[in-house]
Amino acid sequence: xxxxxxxxxxxxxxxxxxxxxxxxxxxxxxxxxxxxxxxxxxxxxxxxxxxxxxxxxxxxxxxxxxxxxxxxxxxxxxxxxxxxxxxxxxxxxxxxxxxxxxxxxxxxxxxxxxxxxxxxxxxxxxxxxxxxxxxxxxxxxxxxxxxxxxxxxxxxxxxxxxxxxxxxxxxxxxxxxxxxxxxxxxxxxxxxxxxxxxxxxxxxxxxxxxxxxxxxxxxxxxxxxxxxxxxxxxxxxxxxxxxxxxxxxxxxxxxxxxxxxxxxxxxxxxxxxxxxxxxxxxxxxxxxxxxxxxxxxxxxxxxxxxxxxxxxxxxxxxxxxxxxxxxxxxxxxxxxxxxxxxxxxxxxxxxxxxxxxxxxxxxxxxxxxxxxxxxxxxxxxxxxxxxxxxxxxxxxxxxxxxxxxxxxxxxxxxxxxxxxxxxxxxxxxxxxxxxxxxxxxxxxxxxxxxxxxxxxxxxxxxxxxxxxxxxxxxxxxxxxxxx
Numbered sequence: 001x002x003x004x005x006x007x008x009x010x011x012x013x014x015x016x017x018x019x020x021x022x023x024x025x026x027x028x029x030x031x032x033x034x035x036x037x038x039x040x041x042x043x044x045x046x047x048x049x050x051x052x053x054x055x056x057x058x059x060x061x062x063x064x065x066x067x068x069x070x071x072x073x074x075x076x077x078x079x080x081x082x083x084x085x086x087x088x089x090x091x092x093x094x095x096x097x098x099x100x101x102x103x104x105x106x107x108x109x110x111x112x113x114x115x116x117x118x119x120x121x122x123x124x125x126x127x128x129x130x131x132x133x134x135x136x137x138x139x140x141x142x143x144x145x146x147x148x149x150x151x152x153x154x155x156x157x158x159x160x161x162x163x164x165x166x167x168x169x170x171x172x173x174x175x176x177x178x179x180x181x182x183x184x185x186x187x188x189x190x191x192x193x194x195x196x197x198x199x200x201x202x203x204x205x206x207x208x209x210x211x212x213x214x215x216x217x218x219x220x221x222x223x224x225x226x227x228x229x230x231x232x233x234x235x236x237x238x239x240x241x242x243x244x245x246x247x248x249x250x251x252x253x254x255x256x257x258x259x260x261x262x263x264x265x266x267x268x269x270x271x272x273x274x275x276x277x278x279x280x281x282x283x284x285x286x287x288x289x290x291x292x293x294x295x296x297x298x299x300x301x302x303x304x305x306x307x308x309x310x311x312x313x314x315x316x317x318x319x320x321x322x323x324x325x326x327x328x329x330x331x332x333x334x335x336x337x338x339x340x341x342x343x344x345x346x347x348x349x350x351x352x353x354x355x356x357x358x359x360x361x362x363x364x365x366x367x368x369x370x371x372x373x374x375x376x377x378x379x380x381x382x383x384x385x386x387x388x389x390x391x392x393x394x395x396x397x398x399x400x401x402x403x404x405x406x407x408x409x410x411x412x413x414x415x416x417x418x419x420x421x422x423x424x425x426x427x428x429x430x431x432x433x434x435x436x437x438x439x440x441x442x443x444x445x446x447x448x449x450x451x452x453x454x455x456x457x458x459x460x461x462x463x464x465x466x467x468x469x470x471x472x473x474x475x476x477x478x479x480x481x482x483x
Contacts, residue, residue: 001027001037004098004139008106011141012040014210014227017150018257019129020118021110022048028070028103032060037104044152048082048089048109065093069105079112090115096137106137124158124167128255131231140230143210147225154225154259159190159201161254175260179217196224201256204228214263221267225259285332291325316391316441319355323348323387327380338373341417344383345408352390362403363394369410372417378474381452382419388441389421389467395441397425397465404464416472424464432459445469 001009009025016023020042026034036056041047061067068076075094082089089109096104110118118126135141155172159165165185168176176185179195191198196215203226204211210227231253295318302314326347330339349365357363374382386408398404404424411418445467449457455471 002098002103004096005037005104007139007141008096008104008136009038011136011144012038014144014147014150014225015132015136016040016042017044018132018156019108019110020045020114021108024053024107024109026058026066026105026107028105029057032070034058034066034070034105043149045111045114048111063091063107065091066105066107069093069095070102073102080109082109087111087113094133094137106133108133122167124255125156125169127231128158128167128229128257131229131253131255132227132257135230141210142208144227147210147212147227148223150225150259151261154261157185157197157258157260159197159256159258161205163189163191163198163201165190166255172260175222175262178220178262196222197258200224200226200258204256205254220262220264223261223263227257227259229255229257231255281332285328288325288328288332291321291328295321295325315356319352319387319391320384320444322351322355323383324380326351327376327383330379331376337375339376339379341372341374341379341382342367342369342410343371344379345386345410348383348387349390349408352387352394356391356394360402361398363398364405365390366405366407367410368407370412372410372412374417375474378453378471381448382417385445385448385453385469386419386421388445392439392441392445392467393421393423393425393465397423397427399426401425413470416470419469421467422464427464428459428461 005025005027012023012025022042023040024036025038027037029035034057036054036058039049039052039054041049058066060070063080065076065078065080068074068078073095075092077090077092080089080091088111090112092108094106094108095102096106153171155175156167156169157165157172158167165188168185173185176193179193181193185193190201195217196213200213205228208228208230210225213224213226215222215224298314298318298321302311302318305311305314326344327339329347330344346367349367353365390406390408393406397406406421406423409420409422411420446457449455449469449471453469453471455469458468460466460468
């Protein structure tokens with residue numbers, strides 16, 4: 001793709017928004033076809049294309065308007081029907097030249113309704129969009145790629161090179177009334193507004209670069225996008241045309257387009273959400289600390305216990321508590337609505353290795369599988385299940401054995417998740433019955449998987465034991481304990 005097309009491709013969004021049209025950029029190919037290299041859709045009206053089509057190739061003549069541009073080298077306009085779009089489309093196609101060569105085509109496509117609505121707008125605004133289009137075609141788009149999208153609540157104002165307001169949209173009038181200007185503003189110098197506009201217009205005229213500016217005026221936050229528009233050179237009538245006949249050149253028309261919207265409510269909501277997120281993270285941090293404190297107290301109690309069975313029960317309780325604390329630790333560190341189950345699994349495996357495993361035994365742990373993101377509640381249940389299965393494997397699978405391997409494998413099956421905990425230990429006894437087994441750990445696993453995860457749990461003998469848990473994913477916000 002040529003350097004000019006790359007520059008145009010990075011600046012399509014604001015042009016699509018202001019035109020309320022889909023804008024597609026095609027690059028010419030040696031075989032006469034057109035390759036779609038970029039597209040932009042408007043944010044304030046339904047787009048013509050519901051999906052991105054970048055990368056498709058159009059054969060010569062597939063769209064009449066594009067074919068005419070390629071054959072004549074001149075812009076053209078024609079109606080067209082797009083499959084999946086109910087209304088008729090008006091397509092404008094414009095050639096793009098670089099170094100005298102036709103390198104691409106810019107296609108502007110909008111519904112017939114939007115096309116007719118645009119024709120009723122005042123001439124200063126329509127002329128401004130023509131200037132914007134010509135700037136885009138020649139790559140005079142400095143700063144365009146740094147602008148945020150134009151929204152349906154943005155007002156529009158145009159100011160000419162002499163600082164006179166030449167156009168103000170209905171929403172623009174509404175916004176300036178909120179700033180205290182109730183009279184007619186068109187025809188007034190922008191300097192008479194006690195707002196940031198005069199300074200911003202002067203900056204745009206001086207720098208000839210689009211930019212965005214945020215200011216607080218009154219008790220509200222306003223965001224303005226400021227775009228200098230440079231039109232074609234004027235042709236002055238006699239006898240004034242001789243003034244530009246000695247190499248100076250004819251002057252260009254310069255207009256500054258200012259969009260303005262009230263960002264107060266959005267900004268305050270964002271600030272409130274940030275405060276709530278910080279509070280929730282602090283709560284999870286404190287819960288994690290409290291759980292670790294409880295685990296420490298139980299650890300002290302376990303050291304003072306005189307019976308091995310009591311010490312074992314306390315030790316298992318400690319690790320159940322710590323497995324839940326791991327999830328709260330992740331929630332205290334991340335703002336997201338989901339948690340990576342793989343990261344939690346690795347942390348639990350490390351806790352079991354460091355806190356339970358007898359140093360005299362050489363048992364290795366492995367975690368396999370991709371990152372799987374689940375809601376915090378589901379992740380907590382999974383953490384409990386994985387912890388119990390690891391403890392069960394160490395206690396029963398390697399009782400009397402000093403070497404072995406325990407592998408936790410996570411499988412993302414789309415709508416479901418599968419967790420496999422496999423060991424190469426002693427295996428299940430011949431008369432083993434999962435449903436009537438008295439092990440507290442397996443009872444916890446069965447209950448959590450069936451009632452909370454609404455899944456399926458099974459054990460298989462092989463070269464050791466394989467524990468398999470399968471459960472459906474729950475969409476964030478839809479969790480509720482089952483049972």
